[in-house]
Amino acid sequence: MARSAQHWEPPVEILSHFPAVSGNTVNGLGEDERRPPSPFFWHEASLQTHGQLQKYVLSRFYDQPGVADAYSRDTYPQVLKGLAKVVDGTPEVHAYEVANSTFHKIAAHN
16 A cells, blocks of 8 residues: 655754754755765854854753653763773763764773
8 A cells, every 4th residue: 555645844943043054955965066065954053154053953952851861871971981081080070062062082092
């Protein structure tokens, strides 16, 4: 039995966070010369075209029940293990706006 195609439209609340330029345009769809794609979503929000959409999506994700519990149970212990060589004791968590980071390279070099 064939399935009928259904058209899905994102809610207006989500659409309001989309920029005027599409990801296809940012990444050069239709350009003659080949080039690497440009970051447009999972990078620092203030440095890319889809930053407001990214912030909205992340805020909706982190507001879901169980996300913090899953992070504490599954991910945070692995983070601590990776930082054990460079952090003495239990790290304190502080929230900051970061423009750029090489944090992921710290454990790799020690």
